[in-house]
Amino acid sequence: MTVAELSAVDMAQANGRYAVELHNTHIYYGSFRAVKDVSLQIERQRITAFIGPSGCGKSTVLRAINRMNDLIPGSRLEGRILFHGKNIYDPDVDPVEVRRRIGMVFQKPNPFPKSIYDNIMFGPRINGWRGTKAQADELVERALRGAAIWDEVKDKLHQPGTALSGGQQQRLCIARALAVQPEVILMDEPCSALDPISTLKIEELMLELRRNYTIIIVTHNMQQASRVSDYTAFFLMDADRAGQLVEYGPTEQIFTSPNDKRTEDYISGRFG
Amino acid sequence: MEQEARVSIERSAVIPAGTINLRGRRRFGERIIETIVFICGAISIFTTTAIVIVLFQEAWLFFGSPEVDLTEFFSTTTWQPETGRFGIWPLMMSTLITSIIALLVAVPLGLGAAIYLSEYASPTARGYLKPILEVLAGVPTVVYGYFALTFVTPVILQGLLGKENVEIYNMLSAGLTMGIMILPLVASMSEDALSAVPRSLREGSYGLGATRLETSVRVVVPAALSGILAAVIVAMSRAVGETMIVALAAGAGPRFTFNPLQAAETMTGHIARISGGDISYASIQYTSIFAIALVLFFMTLLLNLLSGWVVRRFREVYE
Ligand SMILES: Nc1ncnc2c1ncn2[C@@H]1O[C@H](COP(=O)(O)OP(=O)(O)OP(=O)(O)O)[C@@H](O)[C@H]1O
Ligand SMILES: [Mg+2]
Numbered sequence: 001m002t003v004a005e006l007s008a009v010d011m012a013q014a015n016g017r018y019a020v021e022l023h024n025t026h027i028y029y030g031s032f033r034a035v036k037d038v039s040l041q042i043e044r045q046r047i048t049a050f051i052g053p054s055g056c057g058k059s060t061v062l063r064a065i066n067r068m069n070d071l072i073p074g075s076r077l078e079g080r081i082l083f084h085g086k087n088i089y090d091p092d093v094d095p096v097e098v099r100r101r102i103g104m105v106f107q108k109p110n111p112f113p114k115s116i117y118d119n120i121m122f123g124p125r126i127n128g129w130r131g132t133k134a135q136a137d138e139l140v141e142r143a144l145r146g147a148a149i150w151d152e153v154k155d156k157l158h159q160p161g162t163a164l165s166g167g168q169q170q171r172l173c174i175a176r177a178l179a180v181q182p183e184v185i186l187m188d189e190p191c192s193a194l195d196p197i198s199t200l201k202i203e204e205l206m207l208e209l210r211r212n213y214t215i216i217i218v219t220h221n222m223q224q225a226s227r228v229s230d231y232t233a234f235f236l237m238d239a240d241r242a243g244q245l246v247e248y249g250p251t252e253q254i255f256t257s258p259n260d261k262r263t264e265d266y267i268s269g270r271f272g
Numbered sequence: 273m274e275q276e277a278r279v280s281i282e283r284s285a286v287i288p289a290g291t292i293n294l295r296g297r298r299r300f301g302e303r304i305i306e307t308i309v310f311i312c313g314a315i316s317i318f319t320t321t322a323i324v325i326v327l328f329q330e331a332w333l334f335f336g337s338p339e340v341d342l343t344e345f346f347s348t349t350t351w352q353p354e355t356g357r358f359g360i361w362p363l364m365m366s367t368l369i370t371s372i373i374a375l376l377v378a379v380p381l382g383l384g385a386a387i388y389l390s391e392y393a394s395p396t397a398r399g400y401l402k403p404i405l406e407v408l409a410g411v412p413t414v415v416y417g418y419f420a421l422t423f424v425t426p427v428i429l430q431g432l433l434g435k436e437n438v439e440i441y442n443m444l445s446a447g448l449t450m451g452i453m454i455l456p457l458v459a460s461m462s463e464d465a466l467s468a469v470p471r472s473l474r475e476g477s478y479g480l481g482a483t484r485l486e487t488s489v490r491v492v493v494p495a496a497l498s499g500i501l502a503a504v505i506v507a508m509s510r511a512v513g514e515t516m517i518v519a520l521a522a523g524a525g526p527r528f529t530f531n532p533l534q535a536a537e538t539m540t541g542h543i544a545r546i547s548g549g550d551i552s553y554a555s556i557q558y559t560s561i562f563a564i565a566l567v568l569f570f571m572t573l574l575l576n577l578l579s580g581w582v583v584r585r586f587r588e589v590y591e
Contacts, residue, residue, distance in 0.1 A: 104475075110473055113473075113494070
C-alpha cells in the first residue's frame, strides 16, 4: 500500500465513509484456503453485492464480517476486518458484540419456532430489554413495518412464525434482524428460496432499508445485483480453488464496462 | 451436464409408442423378507397379548376373591397379605417417591449433559463422552443395587445425615441410584432431540448476538422440547418399572411413609420378593402380585400414552 493510498483510507475513515473494511483477508477451513487476499471497503448506507460462481467464497467472506465463521470448527482468518476502524479479529473483541451490530439474514428463512412477536423480541430480550409492554409492542410494530410485513401479520402476532409463507418468513427474519438495530445487515442469497413476487418485495425493502443501514448481499441473480446494488464485488476461484476478489466497483461500471475480461465473461453468462 | 440431459431426451424419444412394458416382475426375495418380517411382528404382538391376558386372568382371581374389596384396595394404606389387608397405597407411594427422586437426579443432570454434549463439547470430547454414557447405560441394575446398599447408603447418606437418621434400607438411596441409572437414557434421548434442531436456528440466534448459553436455553432447548419431555416420560416409566435396585436397597416390607430416609417396599420390589419366596400358586398372596402388576401396567401404559401425546402436542415445526 502506498503512502498516498494510506492517507486516502485514513481520510475516508475520518469521514466514516466505510462501514466495513477488509484488508488482505485470507480465510481457511482447516488447511484449505477458501479465500485468498481479499481487500475491499464497504461504503456506508449503500448496498454492496457479492457475485461469482458457486464455491468461490462469497458466503465465507460474508460470514467473516460478523464472525459467524467462528462457529465452524477449524476455520481461521488472517488479515484484518475493520469495523469503525477496529479490527474485529483482535483478541479483545467479543464476537457476540460484533454480531449485535452486524446482523445477518440467511439463505433459508429460519424463524424460531416461537410466535411472530417473540421472534422479533428475541434480539432485544437477549440484549437486556427492559421496556414496558407498550414499548415492546411498539418495537415489534416498528420492526415489522420496517420489513414491510406488518400489514400481513398484524392480526396474528401471537401465532407461530413458522406458519408463514416462505417469503413472509424471510421478511420476518429481516424484521427480527432490524429489531436489534444493527448498523450493517449481511444477506446471504436471501431470495434464493423465494418466488419472484416475494423476491421483488425483498428488493424493494432493501432499497428502503438502505437509508439507514449498510447492506451486503450475496446473490447468484445478476439482475438482482444490477437492480438493487450500488457496488458489486466479483469473486472467482483461482487454480488452488481459493476464492479471490477479481473486480470491485460501482455496479453500473461492473455491469457495463468491466475492467477484467473474466468479469465480463461471467456477467454475460459465458462461464460459471 | 446439459449435454447429458439432451442425450437422454433423445434416447427416450426413440422408444416406439406402445412397446413399453410396465407389468410387474416377480420378486421372490421381496416376498420371503415380507413373510419373515410379518412373522416377527406377529410373534411380538402375540406374546404381548398373552402376557396381558395372563395378567388380567390372575388379577381377576384376586379381585374376585371374597377377601378382597376393590375400594379397600385403592383407598387403604396397609398391605398385609397375612392378615388379609390389601391396600395398594404403601407400595404405590414408595414407587412414586423413589421414581420422583430418580427423576430429580436424572432430569437436570441428564439434560445438562445433553446440552453440554450437543452445544458445547468439541467433536473430540463428544467422541470420548458418548461411549462412556453408553457404558453407564449398560451396567446391570443389580450392580447399581449393591452400589446403593453398600456405598450410597452407608458412606454418603449415613455419612452426611448421621447413622441414626438413615435406615440401612431407604427410599432415598434407591431413588438416587436409580437416578444415576436412568441418567444416560435421559442424556442420550435429549441429546438426540437437541442435535436434531437444525443448525440454521442456532445460526439465526448467534446472528442476533446471542451467546452460546442464550442460544442453548432460549432457542435449542425449546425447539427440542417435545423430544426432551418424551425422554423424561420414558425415564419415568423406566424408574417406575425398575426392580433390582429398589428390591435391594429400598426396603423389604410394605410401609406407608413419606419419609425417604425410611425403608419402604415398592410395587416391583414386593413382586420380586413374593415371587422369589415359596408361596403356593393357589394362595391369595400369589394372585395379589398380579393385581399389583396390573396397576403397574396401567401406570406405565398411562405414561406411554402421555409421552405420545406430549410429543404430538409440543412438536415444534421447524423446516
Ligand atoms: N464449513 C466448511 N468447512 C469446510 N469447507 C467449507 C465450509 N464452508 C465452505 N467451505 C469451502 O469453502 C469454499 C467457499 O465456500 P462458500 O460457501 O464461501 O462459497 P460460495 O461462494 O458462497 O458458494 P455458493 O454460491 O454455492 O453459496 C468452498 O470450496 C467450500 O467447499
Ligand atoms: Mg454461499
